[in-house]
Amino acid sequence: MDVDGKVAIVTGAGAGIGAALAQELVSRGARVVLGDLSPKVEEVAATLNEAAGDSAPVAVAHVGDVCAEAVIDDLVRLADDTFGALQLYFANAGIIGAPGLDVSESDWDTSIDVNLRAHIRAAKKLVPRWVEAGEGYFVSTASAAGLLTQIGSATYTVTKHAAVGFAEWLNITYGDAGVRASCLCPMGVETDLLYAGRETGDPLGVAATNAVLSAGEVLTPQHVATIVLDAVADERCLILPHASVLEMMRQKTSDHERWLGGMRRYQASLLNDSR
Template sequence: MRVAQKVAVVTGGGAGIGAALATALAAAGARVVVSDIDETAALAVSARINAEHPGTTVGSGADAADTADIHALIALAERAFGPVDLYFANAGITGAPGLDVDERAWDQSLAVNLHAHIRAARILVPQWLERGEGYFVSTASAAGLLTQIGSATYSVSKHAAVGFAEWLSVTYGDQGVRVSCLCPMGVNTALLYEGRDSGDLLGAAATRAVVGAGEVLEPAEVAEIVLESIAAEQFLILPHPQVLEMYRNKGADYDRWLRGMRRYQAALLAETR
């Protein structure tokens, strides 16, 4: 798929990867609804993009996990530009470190990192099947293929996001619905450093693990890779290519991989202390 003249919705578009995706899409000729739970941030990103590419974006405050808000975003896109061609389920949260996390925190992580994707797909996929095409882009994480030292809520919800994207592709890929799943490691966003700033040893270890595993990319670099992967209709988008080798090693000998991860976590915690 080429994105020029297509209509896209980007959740979590007020900063980080989402803002970079909206910028790259507009520069490539797409029309974009920039959405974020922080309406001020979404409007600011939209205004900045429109200053360079007039009339290419509208901004909106929305909860990416709220079905009514998703309906409203799709309706906004249709009024402003036309039917939605691409949906970037990009909004995400890290979640608290450790096992002692209350049910509310679990519910929030699953809502934003997983259910937001499911709810958007339930609305859009039937429309795309009627039209014969559509593109769903899920922002998961390398943690969804490997794991996340520190946060169980993040690791579990991102694994589930990968699983849902896989299922969408298997179920509807021969009916015109394309699916891509973005699984980066370290990206220079506020989310990357939340663990370090949490005051929790496991949280700090989580940030050290990601930063130490490979290059920390800028959001604009990730956005460029995403657009290239969409053009190729590639399912798994790995801005850090070494993730694929890590994933292969995990699958080749799961017990060995788990032992290695425990050793790695112990070393990180020792360094953090």
């Protein structure tokens, strides 16, 4: 899909990949609604409008919990009323979750809501209208952890696997009806989320951050956003900013038991280094 002249929503747009996606969309001629729980999203929208220098806005912001159905409704309404019919939705908001197995039911619910149900709720609202229009694009931000696994956080691993599965299902089920679905699965990206594990002080959390930092190059959000929009232009489903993830997937599927053993050894070395 050519995003020039299109209308998009980006969640988690107050910083990191979300803010970079909004910037890249605007640079390619799109008009964007930015959603985030943080008021910083208003600053991002203001910066985009100032840079554009147009009399009419190229970006508007909405502060709210983007995994709530009412807020998703507000975002879609804002897009339709400000810019016209919405064609792209970037379900980008995410959280890392607490490390280990001793995670409360409430924490599990929050991770599932943010990392998965937010995607489902947005798709339920948008896909039927896109099928009717014959065109639409849903882009979800998952993680390489959704294809491999995440040392440290079970909630992150499980919900990101589910997000990948949902994106694949959307692509298969509605691709022939004009609705495209892509899934972003990066490793290390220079965002606050990358260092969240260290902030917990938990050995598994520290190991989680160190695992990502040692696994490959840490990319800038801007670099990732460029890769994502190039993939949207080509209508590719699986978006891998780190090419090494594809080889890691092949190693996992070619000899699963060996891969699991290697991951256990890797985790042990990281835990030893974090002590």
